[in-house]
Amino acid sequence: MVVIALTLTILIPVMHFNLERHFIAGILATLSEYSAKQIMEKVIARNPTLWSYEDPRFVGLLRREALGRQVRQAVYKQDGTLLIALGRHPDPPTIKERAPLFDAGVPVGYLETSASLEPTLRISLTIALFMALGGSIAILLFDVFPLRQLRRAESRIHYLAEHDPLTGLLNRYVVEPRFEQEMHRAERYGLQLSLILFDIDHFKRINDCFGHTKGDAVLRQLSLLAERHIRSSDTLVRWGGEEFLVISTHTDLTMAREQAEKLRRIVERADFGIGQKVTISLGVSTCEPRSSLQTCVDRADAALYRAKCEGHNRCALALPEDCEQ
Numbered sequence: 001m002v003v004i005a006l007t008l009t010i011l012i013p014v015m016h017f018n019l020e021r022h023f024i025a026g027i028l029a030t031l032s033e034y035s036a037k038q039i040m041e042k043v044i045a046r047n048p049t050l051w052s053y054e055d056p057r058f059v060g061l062l063r064r065e066a067l068g069r070q071v072r073q074a075v076y077k078q079d080g081t082l083l084i085a086l087g088r089h090p091d092p093p094t095i096k097e098r099a100p101l102f103d104a105g106v107p108v109g110y111l112e113t114s115a116s117l118e119p120t121l122r123i124s125l126t127i128a129l130f131m132a133l134g135g136s137i138a139i140l141l142f143d144v145f146p147l148r149q150l151r152r153a154e155s156r157i158h159y160l161a162e163h164d165p166l167t168g169l170l171n172r173y174v175v176e177p178r179f180e181q182e183m184h185r186a187e188r189y190g191l192q193l194s195l196i197l198f199d200i201d202h203f204k205r206i207n208d209c210f211g212h213t214k215g216d217a218v219l220r221q222l223s224l225l226a227e228r229h230i231r232s233s234d235t236l237v238r239w240g241g242e243e244f245l246v247i248s249t250h251t252d253l254t255m256a257r258e259q260a261e262k263l264r265r266i267v268e269r270a271d272f273g274i275g276q277k278v279t280i281s282l283g284v285s286t287c288e289p290r291s292s293l294q295t296c297v298d299r300a301d302a303a304l305y306r307a308k309c310e311g312h313n314r315c316a317l318a319l320p321e322d323c324e325q
């Protein structure tokens with residue numbers, strides 16, 4: 001943007017300057033076809049001051065264009081003596097053009113026009129600066145700014161599509177590809193992959209007694225506790241309302257059970273600011289090679305159900321018969 005502004009600032013005055021210069025040179029060439037006598041007649045037949053400025057052929061400028069500018073037109077005899085001079089001599093002239101004047105093919109003198117283009121340059125420069133600034137602002141307003149907003153909105157949408165807005169954890173809809181990737185890795189390197197599905201006990205009561213806002217705060221605090229507890233290679237997902245899933249890599253059933261039991265104890269001991277304990281029940285399953293996420297979660301869910309039935313605040317392992325479910 002800065003480069004465009006600078007280029008415009010330099011180019012516009014230069015173009016303006018060159019155009020005007022060529023125009024004046026062209027006019028002088030046309031005039032040189034008149035004889036000095038013809039020019040004299042034209043000057044005498046009219047008001048010389050007006051004529052010089054109003055006839056655009058002479059300097060290439062209309063009267064209003066010549067206003068505030070130093071313009072001089074002079075016709076010299078061949079011996080160099082001045083025949084006609086209109087306007088003050090610019091000091092110093094920025095442009096000085098001389099063209100020969102012919103009378104019936106015989107050179108009789110020169111036509112000389114000097115015009116200071118300094119005000120024109122200044123105006124051109126100012127206009128160029130305004131245009132460059134205007135252009136930059138327009139680019140900013142119509143291009144960069146909305147584009148940035150769009151990109152921000154896109155990344156926000158992307159984030160919201162993958163994350164749970166309350167806890168910031170991944171949501172269940174994006175977890176399948178991650179699970180499949182881990183499953184392939186486990187198969188390839190002969191590793192174990194396990195799941196821990198856990199759920200807050202009697203969460204309905206917490207909501208009913210303390211309100212939904214407090215219930216939300218409990219969900220957030222629990223997700224933070226769990227996040228701190230799991231390894232960085234594991235994945236924590238908000239699976240449903242008050243249900244969470246851990247995909248535990250390089251972990252067999254015994255290790256997953258230990259991990260689950262540790263998490264259960266951490267939650268049981270934590271202070272959730274509601275004057276009573278918050279506990280969780282957990283179902284643990286290990287994933288058979290090539291099994292789908294759904295199958296593994298169903299087995300962990302069956303185990304979780306047993307943990308709830310056996311009195312809450314405990315871990316249960318998936319049983320072989322859970323495979324059939």
Ligand SMILES: Nc1nc2c(ncn2[C@@H]2O[C@H](COP(=O)(O)OP(=O)(O)OP(=O)(O)O)[C@@H](O)[C@H]2O)c(=O)[nH]1
Pocket residue numbers: 166199200201202203204205207211212213214215216219240241242308312
């Ligand atoms: N505050 C809050 N509550 C939620 C959210 N999602 C689900 N819930 C509540 O979680 C409660 C779950 O209740 P239930 O399925 O009966 O389970 P429970 O009370 O935990 O009972 P058990 O599972 O047997 O321990 C319901 O009252 C839901 O309204 C949430 O995002 N915020």
